[in-house]
Amino acid sequence: MALALLCVNLPALAQVDSTGMPRVSYSIPTEYTIGGITVSGVKYLDPDLLVPLSGLRVGQTVNIPGDDIAKAIRKMWEQGLFTDVEIRIVKTLGVNIFLDIRVTERPRLSRFYFTGKIKKGEQDELREKIKLIGGRVLTENMKANTITIIKNHYKDKGFLNAKVTLKEMPDTILVNSIILEISVEKGSKVKIGSIQFEGNVVASDATLRKKMKDTKEKVHLDLGQIISLENIRNATPDTSSFGEILENLAPSRTIDYLADKARLNIFSSSKFLLKDYRADKEKLIEYYNSLGYRDAEILGDSVYMEDGELQIRIKVNEGNRYYFRNITWKGNTIYASDSLAKMLDIKKGDIYNRTLLDERLNMSPNGTDIASLYMDNGYLFFQVTPLEISVDGDSIDIEIRVMEGPIAIINEVRISGNTKTKEYVIRRELHTVPGAVFSRSDLIRSQRQIINLGYFDPEQLEVVPIPNPTNGTVDIEYRVVEKPSDQLELSAGWGGRGRGVVGTLGVSFTNFSIQNMFKKGSWSPLPAGDGQRLSLRVQTNGKIFQSYNFSFTEPWLGGKKANSFTISYYNSRFSNLNNERKVVASLITNGATIGIGTRIKWPDDYFTFQALLNFQNYNLDNWTSSNFIITDGRSNNLNMKFVLARNSTYNPTYPTQGSNISLSLQVTPPYSLFNDRDYSTLNNNEKYKWVEYHKWRFTAEWFTPITKNLKQPLVLRVAAKFGFLGYYNEEIGYSPFERFELGGDGISNIQFFGRDIVALRGYEVLSPTTGSPFFNKFTVEMRFPISLNPSATIFATAFVEGGNFYGSIKDYNPFDIRRTAGLGVRIMLPMFGLLGFDYGIGFDKDAAPATGFGDFLNKYGKFSIVLGFEPD
Numbered sequence: 001m002a003l004a005l006l007c008v009n010l011p012a013l014a015q016v017d018s019t020g021m022p023r024v025s026y027s028i029p030t031e032y033t034i035g036g037i038t039v040s041g042v043k044y045l046d047p048d049l050l051v052p053l054s055g056l057r058v059g060q061t062v063n064i065p066g067d068d069i070a071k072a073i074r075k076m077w078e079q080g081l082f083t084d085v086e087i088r089i090v091k092t093l094g095v096n097i098f099l100d101i102r103v104t105e106r107p108r109l110s111r112f113y114f115t116g117k118i119k120k121g122e123q124d125e126l127r128e129k130i131k132l133i134g135g136r137v138l139t140e141n142m143k144a145n146t147i148t149i150i151k152n153h154y155k156d157k158g159f160l161n162a163k164v165t166l167k168e169m170p171d172t173i174l175v176n177s178i179i180l181e182i183s184v185e186k187g188s189k190v191k192i193g194s195i196q197f198e199g200n201v202v203a204s205d206a207t208l209r210k211k212m213k214d215t216k217e218k219v220h221l222d223l224g225q226i227i228s229l230e231n232i233r234n235a236t237p238d239t240s241s242f243g244e245i246l247e248n249l250a251p252s253r254t255i256d257y258l259a260d261k262a263r264l265n266i267f268s269s270s271k272f273l274l275k276d277y278r279a280d281k282e283k284l285i286e287y288y289n290s291l292g293y294r295d296a297e298i299l300g301d302s303v304y305m306e307d308g309e310l311q312i313r314i315k316v317n318e319g320n321r322y323y324f325r326n327i328t329w330k331g332n333t334i335y336a337s338d339s340l341a342k343m344l345d346i347k348k349g350d351i352y353n354r355t356l357l358d359e360r361l362n363m364s365p366n367g368t369d370i371a372s373l374y375m376d377n378g379y380l381f382f383q384v385t386p387l388e389i390s391v392d393g394d395s396i397d398i399e400i401r402v403m404e405g406p407i408a409i410i411n412e413v414r415i416s417g418n419t420k421t422k423e424y425v426i427r428r429e430l431h432t433v434p435g436a437v438f439s440r441s442d443l444i445r446s447q448r449q450i451i452n453l454g455y456f457d458p459e460q461l462e463v464v465p466i467p468n469p470t471n472g473t474v475d476i477e478y479r480v481v482e483k484p485s486d487q488l489e490l491s492a493g494w495g496g497r498g499r500g501v502v503g504t505l506g507v508s509f510t511n512f513s514i515q516n517m518f519k520k521g522s523w524s525p526l527p528a529g530d531g532q533r534l535s536l537r538v539q540t541n542g543k544i545f546q547s548y549n550f551s552f553t554e555p556w557l558g559g560k561k562a563n564s565f566t567i568s569y570y571n572s573r574f575s576n577l578n579n580e581r582k583v584v585a586s587l588i589t590n591g592a593t594i595g596i597g598t599r600i601k602w603p604d605d606y607f608t609f610q611a612l613l614n615f616q617n618y619n620l621d622n623w624t625s626s627n628f629i630i631t632d633g634r635s636n637n638l639n640m641k642f643v644l645a646r647n648s649t650y651n652p653t654y655p656t657q658g659s660n661i662s663l664s665l666q667v668t669p670p671y672s673l674f675n676d677r678d679y680s681t682l683n684n685n686e687k688y689k690w691v692e693y694h695k696w697r698f699t700a701e702w703f704t705p706i707t708k709n710l711k712q713p714l715v716l717r718v719a720a721k722f723g724f725l726g727y728y729n730e731e732i733g734y735s736p737f738e739r740f741e742l743g744g745d746g747i748s749n750i751q752f753f754g755r756d757i758v759a760l761r762g763y764e765v766l767s768p769t770t771g772s773p774f775f776n777k778f779t780v781e782m783r784f785p786i787s788l789n790p791s792a793t794i795f796a797t798a799f800v801e802g803g804n805f806y807g808s809i810k811d812y813n814p815f816d817i818r819r820t821a822g823l824g825v826r827i828m829l830p831m832f833g834l835l836g837f838d839y840g841i842g843f844d845k846d847a848a849p850a851t852g853f854g855d856f857l858n859k860y861g862k863f864s865i866v867l868g869f870e871p872d
Contacts, residue, residue, distance in 0.1 A: 034060045035096030041103045043176060045081065053079055054087075054101060064097070072101075080139035081106055109138040110171040112180035126150060138168070138178060150184060158189040158271025160310075191218040191270045193309030199299065199316045202291065208314075211287045214276035218309065272303075272310050281314070288318060292351035294396075295319035322352035325395035331402040334379070340370060340400075352396055357386055361400070367441060374404065375440035380467055380474055381405030408438040411473035417480040421455050421511060425531040426478065428556060429453065438465075438474050446478070451651050453531070455511050456480040457790045458651050483790040484830035485510045486526075489537065506537035506549075508833075531555055543583060547572040557596075564597040566612070574752075576625060585622040587752070591615065595641075610643040614666075616754060618737075626752055627769045629736050633685040637737055637754060641666040653793050653828050654785065655703040656713050666695040666738070672729040679731040693735040696724040697756070701779075712788055717781040723756060724809075725773035739771025742805040745838070745864030760803045762820030762840025762862050767805045774812055777803035786825075793828040801840070818844045826866070836866030 037056055039047035051057075054072040062068040069087050076085045084104035091098050111134055114123050130146045132138075147164045154162035163185040171177040195217055197205050209217065281298055288296030301314045324346055329337040344360050361384050362371045374382040383403040390397035413434055415423050429449035431442040443463055451458045462479040489506035509526060512534040516527035537549040551568035569592045576585035595612030599605065616637040623631050642665050648658035671690050672679055679687055701719035723740045727733055738754040743766035745759050755771050767775075781799040788795075802817035822840035829835065841861045 032097040110177040116184035160190040161187040212280035218270040292321040378407035378437035380408035422529040562599040566595040588619040661700040670728040712785040715783040719779040762842035772805035774806035797824040
């Protein structure tokens with residue numbers, strides 16, 4: 001770089017050097033007025049834009065020699081656009097001086113590429129982060145920033161020693177352009193070898209390591225060696241088959257054994273991230289505070305390399321343990337101090353825990369805090385501040401100061417972002433209405449109702465209260481983002497046993513609008529926005545099977561109350577063919593349903609009630625398949641179904657909390673009690689011409705978040721299901737229709753004669769071909785979110801499950817079940833619905849003892865696919 005300034009003295013003393021440029025003496029500073037400024041040396045930049053960057057302007061007074069020209073050169077250089085900057089004197093006229101800014105432009109970046117052992121996916125990720133754009137000037141700052149971003153990228157992945165080198169090469173095609181080679185050497189991942197503590201007495205090293213959620217030691221254990229088949233056999237020498245080994249090796253023994261052998265967290269990484277490490281140190285202090293050690297502190301820590309691994313040493317001072325003594329309330333007038341103290345539920349002598357105190361005042365996740373009590377009754381401007389007013393030995397007195405404020409009235413309720421769904425469809429679900437008293441629980445309930453519509457992205461839904469303290473009101477704005485909710489099912493082929501078209505065409509419109517069907521411009525591509533549900537489905541397998549289904553639901557019949565109306569119709573035909581592909585037997589089923597439902601407010605407003613009138617007609621012609629007791633004739637099934645349900649789940653795609661419980665009763669008229677016929681003498685065709693029964697179903701499932709990560713929580717799902725089919729007349733017995741079929745995946749099962757298919761992962765169909773009148777099923781499932789993006793919701797599952805069927809009430813035993821365990825994954829695609837895969841191991845299969853782990857998986861394991869909906 002060259003910085004040059006040729007200055008002149010007074011005009012009468014001006015001379016020129018051998019090059020013809022003005023020459024001056026620097027001994028006497030002289031004041032000049034800039035008469036003109038030119039720019040030279042530029043090829044790609046606009047000269048008119050460069051002059052203002054220098055800070056110089058025509059008419060400006062400058063001293064030569066002086067700081068004005070030096071400052072201008074620095075400003076030009078700071079732009080990072082040049083490799084050389086000079087300001088030269090062109091000429092002088094009296095007190096006027098004419099300057100030329102001469103620059104040498106930096107080369108421009110034409111393209112860049114990566115070298116080193118990095119995969120294409122990593123390269124794409126780095127390109128997105130460094131944001132280098134061809135055609136721009138490559139500055140030193142850009143190069144330094146590129147190196148920093150890439151190093152930080154690999155530090156976040158545990159490569160603390162990653163090296164990045166930049167090499168510039170001239171582009172032989174483009175003038176004044178360079179090609180940038182970015183060489184990356186990731187090196188080896190740096191693992192945390194050990195985390196040691198000093199000064200801890202109350203909490204053990206193992207306990208403190210556990211509290212550091214994101215900073216974990218490297219696994220010091222060969223899990224494969226511990227849980228190998230040979231070691232398990234040594235632990236249980238009296239067993240022979242692998243199934244017996246697993247059964248006899250109690251889980252507690254396995255866990256204790258692993259805990260004794262190593263300090264590890266199987267599901268966490270041991271990479272070191274400075275940001276996470278700092279946060280984990282704060283969690284250590286929070287943990288001590290929760291135990292009453294209010295003054296706990298980290299005196300110092302060191303992080304260093306040893307034998308290629310990172311070693312961490314943390315020195316703590318636990319301090320003394322403190323206890324709550326007197327808790328007093330000040331400023332409360334709405335609720336008595338005794339009532340608030342009872343709700344706070346912190347007593348004199350309890351261990352001092354400031355986090356617990358704050359949670360019970362303001363932040364309880366289940367809404368049982370003091371703030372929720374006030375805000376649920378309109379006190380939006382409520383504030384509560386706990387103060388330590390006395391510390392006496394190991395005891396602390398707390399004064400809780402309350403500012404209740406006025407009751408807030410809802411002024412306006414605004415909705416934005418609904419591009420397809422009509423506003424009234426959202427507004428009718430809200431529990432917050434203008435003129436009502438503000439309630440925090442109503443706000444949360446409204447948010448749940450909007451999410452459960454299934455039309456909007458739950459991750460982007462915003463509920464924004466806008467308080468107006470001057471007039472005691474609050475505006476509430478619901479900001480929604482539409483997501484795809486309709487579904488398409490399409491498959492097609494030719495052939496099969498029926499030698500014809502094989503395929504399925506199904507569409508489900510969850511936000512349909514009949515009202516707009518005949519309006520011009522509403523078909524874009526379909527009339528939508530009124531919240532109605534329309535479903536059409538056609539399925540065929542040539543001559544062997546055809547099915548046609550239609551259903552329509554209006555969730556708000558009349559538009560004023562949440563009274564639903566449903567109507568549906570289906571027709572199916574199964575056929576058996578001979579060798580000439582002629583139909584020799586058939587089963588034709590026609591069914592129709594009409595139903596009404598309503599939301600009820602007692603015991604609470606999560607309850608719904610639905611009544612449906614159903615009719616099915618079965619026409620059998622030489623039907624000998626499935627060992628059904630009727631081969632020819634017609635049977636009719638006219639029944640009423642009543643469903644009482646309570647659903648408090650949050651987000652139907654990935655429920656994280658709440659429960660879903662339903663009890664249903666399906667009954668036919670007791671025909672046999674209305675006539676004098678001797679049913680014991682009738683043949684099956686006559687006996688079941690009009691089917692009679694009463695059928696009970698109970699289903700309950702609970703969802704509990706295991707982690708505090710509200711964005712992507714691990715969720716525990718516990719479910720229980722029961723089914724019972726009863727009869728009115730012992731001479732008729734259990735109806736051959738409407739039974740239960742337990743086992744299979746729910747997809748490959750064929751639903752004959754109104755049977756309820758109850759999937760049991762890990763097993764083929766367990767029920768007899770005629771079905772069974774009783775069943776129960778229990779499930780415990782852990783769900784791990786992978787992506788909760790509404791365009792593709794993905795989560796993994798680990799489950800244990802058990803169920804069984806029973807031939808009569810005398811045989812019923814809820815503890816006699818077929819057990820299974822396994823893993824699965826669920827993928828929810830808005831356009832195509834649910835796609836899932838499960839692998840379950842049935843521990844109670846009738847199979848020969850396994851000779852090894854591989855043989856065990858082959859004999860006891862089963863892979864299944866879930867399509868369209870979650871099997872019962």
